[in-house]
Amino acid sequence: MKYKFTSVAVLAASLVTTSVAAKELVMGTGGPTGNYFGMGNDISEYCADDVTNYDLSIANSGGSVDNLLGITNKKYALGMVQEDVLNFHAKRSPKQVNKNRIKVLVGLHEEAVHLLIPKNYKPKGKDSGGMWNKWFGNSDKKASKFELSMLKGQTVGAWGGSMVSAQALSYFFNLNLSVAETSNNVNDVSMPLILVGGAPYSVVDEYLKSGKWTLAALDYDDISQTAGFYSKQNVNYQIGGKVQSVQTVGVRALLVGKSFRKKTRNASMTELATCIYANVADLADDPNTNPNWASVYDYIEDEGQSDWSYFPLDEEKLEEYE
Numbered sequence: 001m002k003y004k005f006t007s008v009a010v011l012a013a014s015l016v017t018t019s020v021a022a023k024e025l026v027m028g029t030g031g032p033t034g035n036y037f038g039m040g041n042d043i044s045e046y047c048a049d050d051v052t053n054y055d056l057s058i059a060n061s062g063g064s065v066d067n068l069l070g071i072t073n074k075k076y077a078l079g080m081v082q083e084d085v086l087n088f089h090a091k092r093s094p095k096q097v098n099k100n101r102i103k104v105l106v107g108l109h110e111e112a113v114h115l116l117i118p119k120n121y122k123p124k125g126k127d128s129g130g131m132w133n134k135w136f137g138n139s140d141k142k143a144s145k146f147e148l149s150m151l152k153g154q155t156v157g158a159w160g161g162s163m164v165s166a167q168a169l170s171y172f173f174n175l176n177l178s179v180a181e182t183s184n185n186v187n188d189v190s191m192p193l194i195l196v197g198g199a200p201y202s203v204v205d206e207y208l209k210s211g212k213w214t215l216a217a218l219d220y221d222d223i224s225q226t227a228g229f230y231s232k233q234n235v236n237y238q239i240g241g242k243v244q245s246v247q248t249v250g251v252r253a254l255l256v257g258k259s260f261r262k263k264t265r266n267a268s269m270t271e272l273a274t275c276i277y278a279n280v281a282d283l284a285d286d287p288n289t290n291p292n293w294a295s296v297y298d299y300i301e302d303e304g305q306s307d308w309s310y311f312p313l314d315e316e317k318l319e320e321y322e
Contacts, residue, residue: 025054025268027255028067028079032060035198036080036253038290039108042283043255047275051268063161064253065089071258072096078105078257078269082161082196083229083306086254088168099309101259103266105273106280107299107306108253109292112199112233113165115146115216115248116207118189125153145247146216148173148223157182157193165251166194172227186210196251198292199235208237215239218248229307252299254306266311274314278321 027043030036040058048056059076061067067079068089089097123132131150148169155178158166163179170177180191186207193213195204207213220232233250236243255276257269276283277300283289284297 023054024057025051025077025272026057026059026075028059028061028070028076030061030063030080034063035109035290035292036061036063039292040080042286042289042293043272043276045289046279046283047272050275051271054268056272065161065164068097068102068256071102071256074258078255078272080108080253081256082111082165082251083254083308084168084227084251085161085164086256086308087227087229088164088171091171102256102308103259103269104306104308104310105255105257105269106276107296107304108255109198109295109299110231110233110250110252111196112201112235112248112250113169113218113230114193114195114197114199114201114204114235115218116193116195116204116213117146117216118192119212119214121189121192123150123154145219145222147219148175151175151177151192154178155180155191157188157191158195159183162194162196165196169194173223186212189213199233200237205237208239215246217246220247220249223249252306254308256308257311259309259311269311270314271317273311274317275321277313278318 027040029040037058037060044056044058061070061076061079064081064085067076068081068085070076071079086097086102121132131147135146135150152175154175156166157180159181163181166177166179169175170179182188182191182193184203184206187210189212193207195201197203204215208215215235215237220230223230224232230249230251233248234245235248236245238244259269260266280293280297280300283293286293
């Protein structure tokens with residue numbers, strides 16, 4: 001009996017050890033060819049060994065919304081989420097998405113909001129016609145800022161993660177937009193488009209080169225008064241045979257994670273955040289990593305932070321890295 005008891009005890013201990021070793025910290029990223037997935041793999045390459053008691057696992061996903069919902073339903077422990085998506089869901093589902101339950105590990109790169117308007121577009125509604133005619137009649141499009149209120153009640157097209165960005169704009173600026181899922185088709189001039197991506201964005205370039213679309217200049221000073229998480233950006237595109245700089249707004253990608261009430265349960269997030277901060281210069285310089293790390297390095301060096309709450313860094317560990 002003693003022999004059998006010992007065998008069972010050893011087996012139980014073995015199972016416990018296997019269970020602990022198998023624990024995963026799953027990060028939701030994006031599609032296998034996108035920036036999110038590439039940056040997630042860079043983080044794993046540099047920092048997987050610095051996370052104790054967990055195996056860091058990088059997962060393909062549907063992007064910001066999938067990652068955020070995956071964190072709330074325990075599919076992911078952490079994931080990459082655009083800041084406008086994070087704030088939008090915080091307003092819609094405050095019990096699941098708030099600054100106590102979800103925190104930021106690190107701010108990543110920015111992506112620009114592109115508002116493309118078909119030339120000679122005819123907006124719905126009597127009240128909007130005058131403003132639209134005035135905007136189209138201004139020959140200096142570079143100097144003519146587009147007022148978001150002109151979109152009120154209109155239908156706009158988008159696809160992928162840009163659909164949620166369009167919904168967020170509608171929500172925060174009370175535009176009552178109808179957001180239609182469309183596809184890349186420069187000849188469909190039935191509605192304006194809202195496309196969010198790194199500038200220069202090849203799809204936007206394709207639309208502008210068709211000669212059928214205008215890239216609207218967005219007023220950051222006006223927009224930031226209502227939604228402070230948007231940043232100021234200027235994007236450069238060839239328009240009418242000349243490279244033009246167009247003012248717009250940007251949204252930052254954030255690496256966020258599930259936050260627990262007990263600090264000890266957040267130790268892995270602190271370890272990972274600390275490692276990313278400590279290695280961001282090398283991530284930016286490494287020729288094999290995603291090129292967006294250069295802008296992340298600049299952001300961190302400038303002590304940039306979003307308004308969202310952050311996991312604390314381990315200052316002693318940072319000194320060890322140095």
